[in-house]
Amino acid sequence: MADSNVEDKSRLSKNLLQMKFMRRSVIRIEKEQNEEEQRRVIDDEHWVLDIPELQEKESRYQLEPSYAPCENLVFGRMSFKGLNPEIEKLMTVQEVEESLKISEAKEKELMVDEDEMTKRYETLIGTIAKKFAKKRHRSAVNSEVSEGSSNPKKAKREFLKPGD
The missing domain is CATH 1.20.5 (Single alpha-helices involved in coiled-coils or other helix-helix interfaces)
Known part of the structure; x- marks a missing residue:
């Protein structure tokens, strides 16, 4: 309400605006109002085209600012x-x-990551155990190693007694 009262007081009366010396200001005020209305209309009806955006085609050529990469410098x-x-x-x-x-x-x-290191260490233990085992115990070491490994070795052939 206070704003409307201030606006009313700042406006000039009709009788004053109709006087000869005030006609220029009346024309100027009307012109400003018309321009404001036109701006509102243009903003409300902003021109928009419903055309999809153009996509850039990929070029077969690569642009370089310098010739150094071309010459492998x-x-x-x-x-x-x-x-x-x-x-x-x-x-x-x-x-x-x-x-x-x-x-x-x-x-x-x-x-070498940890898993690979453990696998290598396991195979190393079996190899060293074979090296230092005595002939009697080598078969036992071989069987232990074959149980631990994924490729079991063939069992050693033994003499079988003939049946009666």
Whole structure:
């Protein structure tokens, strides 16, 4: 209510607006109102096309900003035999970093996980037991190892007595 009273007081009366010297302001006010109405209409009826978005086609070509990858160049700028010592220092630093990355990758490849280590250890125990067993006990060790392993060895042939 307070806002409407303030607006009413700020508006000029009809009689005052009809006077000659006030006609310009009346035209200006009407013009502003018409522009506001047009903006509302445009915002309400905003033009939208119901066309699906265009998808970019995949290119057969790969764009590179430099020719270094095309020529398989490691360094963009090179120096030899102390011609440019700053660049040579950068080259050595980059070579060291790359060699570290390569060595870490090889180390990860060659690393043995716990399960594989236990399997290797189990087979190692059987092999060493066979080596140090005496001839009498070798058959017993072989049978123990064959029970533990997945590939059982054939039983040793023994002499059978003929039946009566």
